[in-house]
Amino acid sequence: MIEFRKLTKSYDHKVNVVDQLDMVINDGELVVLIGESGCGKTTTMKMINRLIEPTSGEILVNGENVLAMNPIELRRNIGYVIQKVGLMPHMTVADNIELVAYLKKWDKKKRRQRSSELLDMVGLDPALYLDRYPHELSGGQQQRIGVARALAVNPDIILMDEPFSAVDPITREQLQEELIRLQDEVKKTIVFVTHDMDEALKLGDKIAVMKDGKIIQFDTPENILKNPINEFVEYFVGKDRLWKSPEMLFAQDIMHKRPTGVLADRTPAYALELMREKETEFLVVVDAPSDRPRHMLGVITPRELKGKGTVEKNKMRDLMRTNHPTVTERTNMVDVLSLMKTHHVRNIPVLGEEDGYFKGLITYGSIVNIITDAITEIESDEGKEVSHDQ
Amino acid sequence: MTSNVSFLEFFIGRLPEVLNQTVRHLSITGTAVFIAIMIGVPLGILITRNRQVAKVILSVANVMQTIPSLAFFGLMIPFLGIGRPLAIFVLFLYALLPIIKNTYTGIQGVDDSLTEAGRGMGMTNAQLLTMVELPLALPVMMAGIRIAAVINIGTATIAALIGAQGLGSFIFRGISMGSNNLILTGAVPAAVLALTVDFILGRVEIWLTPKGMRK
Numbered sequence: 045m046i047e048f049r050k051l052t053k054s055y056d057h058k059v060n061v062v063d064q065l066d067m068v069i070n071d072g073e074l075v076v077l078i079g080e081s082g083c084g085k086t087t088t089m090k091m092i093n094r095l096i097e098p099t100s101g102e103i104l105v106n107g108e109n110v111l112a113m114n115p116i117e118l119r120r121n122i123g124y125v126i127q128k129v130g131l132m133p134h135m136t137v138a139d140n141i142e143l144v145a146y147l148k149k150w151d152k153k154k155r156r157q158r159s160s161e162l163l164d165m166v167g168l169d170p171a172l173y174l175d176r177y178p179h180e181l182s183g184g185q186q187q188r189i190g191v192a193r194a195l196a197v198n199p200d201i202i203l204m205d206e207p208f209s210a211v212d213p214i215t216r217e218q219l220q221e222e223l224i225r226l227q228d229e230v231k232k233t234i235v236f237v238t239h240d241m242d243e244a245l246k247l248g249d250k251i252a253v254m255k256d257g258k259i260i261q262f263d264t265p266e267n268i269l270k271n272p273i274n275e276f277v278e279y280f281v282g283k284d285r286l287w288k289s290p291e292m293l294f295a296q297d298i299m300h301k302r303p304t305g306v307l308a309d310r311t312p313a314y315a316l317e318l319m320r321e322k323e324t325e326f327l328v329v330v331d332a333p334s335d336r337p338r339h340m341l342g343v344i345t346p347r348e349l350k351g352k353g354t355v356e357k358n359k360m361r362d363l364m365r366t367n368h369p370t371v372t373e374r375t376n377m378v379d380v381l382s383l384m385k386t387h388h389v390r391n392i393p394v395l396g397e398e399d400g401y402f403k404g405l406i407t408y409g410s411i412v413n414i415i416t417d418a419i420t421e422i423e424s425d426e427g428k429e430v431s432h433d434q
Numbered sequence: 435m436t437s438n439v440s441f442l443e444f445f446i447g448r449l450p451e452v453l454n455q456t457v458r459h460l461s462i463t464g465t466a467v468f469i470a471i472m473i474g475v476p477l478g479i480l481i482t483r484n485r486q487v488a489k490v491i492l493s494v495a496n497v498m499q500t501i502p503s504l505a506f507f508g509l510m511i512p513f514l515g516i517g518r519p520l521a522i523f524v525l526f527l528y529a530l531l532p533i534i535k536n537t538y539t540g541i542q543g544v545d546d547s548l549t550e551a552g553r554g555m556g557m558t559n560a561q562l563l564t565m566v567e568l569p570l571a572l573p574v575m576m577a578g579i580r581i582a583a584v585i586n587i588g589t590a591t592i593a594a595l596i597g598a599q600g601l602g603s604f605i606f607r608g609i610s611m612g613s614n615n616l617i618l619t620g621a622v623p624a625a626v627l628a629l630t631v632d633f634i635l636g637r638v639e640i641w642l643t644p645k646g647m648r649k
Contacts, residue, residue: 095550116556119555126547127547129547130551130552131551132551134569134647147561177645178646179646
């Protein structure tokens, strides 16, 4: 765990580059620091391994004050990946990866075993690459070695300073995918600095949006997208971003939250009347009235009611269909849409992930509504921008 | 044609003396360059740690380079007397600038990302110097040493004037006696010596370039 307490950095004692920062980064979390250049994100990161000394405040790593530690020892126990990669051009790939292990006086055999293992891990064949020199590698391969080097002595914490911003977009995407895969495997505490919101949303367990040395919002990617705390975050995220990443949109964001249910002991006549009243052709059969938590028992559409209207002894529980697909609150929009398509349905009930209660209903209408909202919002924003220009 | 043939005969006739003076010549310049390396390299490293000091040291060394060598030899006679020590001292001062300057620029030229990576991985200053900065600066430093050596071999001919011997003694005797053969007997070996040293040090430069950086 990394904890900042009123962490402050000032170079001239007038302006605080990093200003009274409080933050907790939990073990195994990938936290992205994001902001425009000069917002203090890199400075904040470099104070963790004391490449920059704080002016005031504390940094605790697992409860221990970093400022009381020997900076050389500290740095050897924290992985570090930088934007320009910084592989030593006069050393082979193996020697580069083993550098920290060498500084920590591991014996040669153990070092070589570890560097082979790490090359495998980052997807490069040790037999081919161990003895190569950095200039013989592509930019993407070089940064893979950079990541391997940071993992060499298996540190708990890794700092990454815009590691993928110097490579081409296709390679960047690959490296991001690999980092996600790698992180699943190694579960390190990673502090990742970037100015690229797409990258932050893709990689971060949490994102800290920074401005003028302060954290404006520190939250999950989902919440940053959906509930930006102020206009700055909203602007920084970009309003249309949600529509570029529909996997960030969940059933609970799209669904009608007060869906119409019908109790299991109601008659077909009652159901028909309800459908007419609510202008719907889809009712969810439930076990309790709407003021209480209720379970979904099945669904009723006009098809099930056909010809049963007058038969009073037929209740909903006898007529309902029970094989209708459902989703949970956390199912994302992509999956919801594909489910609707494969089952040829226009309505999908949403159930609570933990309690299984009936929570809401996604209909074609609710999806159209949300798209319409977004489109009008983006258009009105663009209108504003044009008026700024004039 | 005849003068060429007679130069060759003349030269061969004095071969033992020529070899003798070549050795002296080499020993003067070699000693001067060696001392210049011993002092110039540490100084060059030291001034990379402080920009202000670097400015001062480099400009002092620059000014020294502009003093005509003949005048320099003359000015130093009251302090060191005539002979070998004076020659070595002046040549040492001449060799100092290219060595300090190239050590400094060689280390300054090491990519910031490498020193940052090194520091970030927990290298001490000494490790950063010996494992990163010096190996990478070595070719540039070697080029400085090469320049110093070649300049010194030329300048050392003048040292014969202040009694330090060397190949210059043929030249000065030749001038006073009006003998072109004698002048050439000093000048040709001095030129060959400079070219040879330049070639050998050039090879050393390539050899010292880290393997991963050879083109």
